[in-house]
Amino acid sequence: MQGVDQVRHIPCIAVQGRLDYVCPVVTAYDLHCEWPEMELRVVPNAGHSMYDSNITHELLEATDRLRKSSARIRASAKEQSETQSSISSNRYASI
DSSP, rough: TTTEEEEEEEEOEEEETTOOOOOOHHHHHHHHHOTTEEEEEEEEEESTTTTSSSHHHHHHHHHHHHHHHHHHHHHHHHHHHHHHHHHHHHHHOOO
């Protein structure tokens, strides 16, 4: 698949209905094989609709997990930036 390497670094959770006949589950599986960092959630008794209660549940779970993950990444980046600023300030203060 073309382009997977361009998005490989982006956290991703794919939610796929097992009974989806519009986008068969094999297509999601093939993508997961090319992009193993992507988490694939196959919902057993669901089709294509995001309004299916089982799909909606998995989408909300995935969204919450990605939100929490991105908050941790932002906090870590902020901490690293503050540490770097502190090191730079201390370096110039001793000159």
